[in-house]
């Protein structure tokens with residue numbers, strides 16, 4: 001048996017369930033160098049956390065996340081709570097010598113993200129590691145897209161077109177939630193889903209954004225207070241609350257290699273549920289991806305004769321595709337939850353090898369700088385706003 005890795009997970013709703021599934025499943029399908037143990041689940045309500053622990057497979061519970069810092073059976077703290085809690089929890093865990101997996105966006109402000117990246121750098125000196133959960137990197141078709149770019153199949157990258165489209169608050173009657181409050185979420189569609197496409201496009205191209213020009217809009221400024229919470233939205237009740245974040249973000253950008261980019265992040269695209277759409281055009285080829293058809297990558301090879309050239313629909317389920325060999329026979333597709341399982345696999349593999357898992361907190365900080373530049377640009381009539389990046393940030 002490999003050595004164990006005791007995990008303490010904070011927050012047992014959407015991401016808590018997705019991460020629990022991943023910790024349970026990863027060692028059952030992949031040969032891991034450490035054996036994750038679902039040691040302790042943290043929630044603030046004793047009854048609810050006990051129920052969740054039973055459902056999700058955790059062997060003990062706590063009602064105060066600070067208890068994780070004192071427990072010798074916890075080697076890694078997995079943070080699945082809203083952004084306003086990330087900095088305090090992650091820095092305390094790293095200082096207590098615990099590895100950290102922290103959900104995205106890394107923080108609510110650049111200052112918090114800087115403090116987190118600094119804490120991660122200090123901890124790394126004694127072998128304690130930190131990683132941010134930009135999970136979609138681990139979708140096989142996305143990881144394969146990065147390989148195609150790295151192998152030169154697209155040539156010089158000229159255009160990056162990225163959208164993250166959802167519609168769960170398109171209805172003005174959809175209630176308030178923490179995702180619509182700046183003090184909880186930091187920003188709206190921008191940080192919640194725009195952060196993913198910023199990370200993904202940088203991951204696929206191997207390049208960083210150098211500047212942006214942006215528009216932000218809040219279409220519905222007041223919403224009913226929630227009567228009950230659903231998976232994302234829920235049901236509205238009595239009274240109204242103020243939406244203090246953007247509903248939609250649209251921005252242009254430039255990449256280090258000279259490519260021009262367009263980005264769109266919205267939760268008002270009626271009919272689009274989780275459409276992460278990325279198209280990249282290079283001098284030698286193009287690729288296109290849509291998460292609503294997540295097992296497929298479209299690839300255009302510019303070297304093919306014009307008479308037969310065309311976008312090829314690659315079903316990314318062959319054993320030679322990234323991550324896929326551990327799963328099912330070809331064509332038996334993967335789903336949303338597999339990205340989280342792959343995230344655990346990569347994290348545990350890096351920890352056992354004494355290596356820095358990616359994306360690091362420095363990578364998370366660089367994305368935070370992009371989000372801040374989008375907000376500054378939008379506040380200044382879309383003025384082109386440069387993004388300062390240090391060498392450690394965005395190493396991918």
Ligand SMILES: NC(=O)c1ccc[n+]([C@@H]2O[C@H](COP(=O)([O-])OP(=O)(O)OC[C@H]3O[C@@H](n4cnc5c(N)ncnc54)[C@H](O)[C@@H]3O)[C@@H](O)[C@H]2O)c1
Pocket residue numbers: 010011012013014015016042043044065080081082083085103104105133134135136192
């Ligand atoms: N990687 C992804 O694809 C992805 C997807 C969705 C959400 N996220 C991120 O995951 C994080 C959580 O989002 P979610 O959708 O799971 O939210 P959620 O509202 O479903 O769950 C958050 C949970 O955290 C709990 N919580 C809040 N403060 C706490 C505290 N101090 N101590 C203990 N528990 C606390 C809440 O009670 C709730 O159960 C956010 O940072 C979000 O941006 C990432």
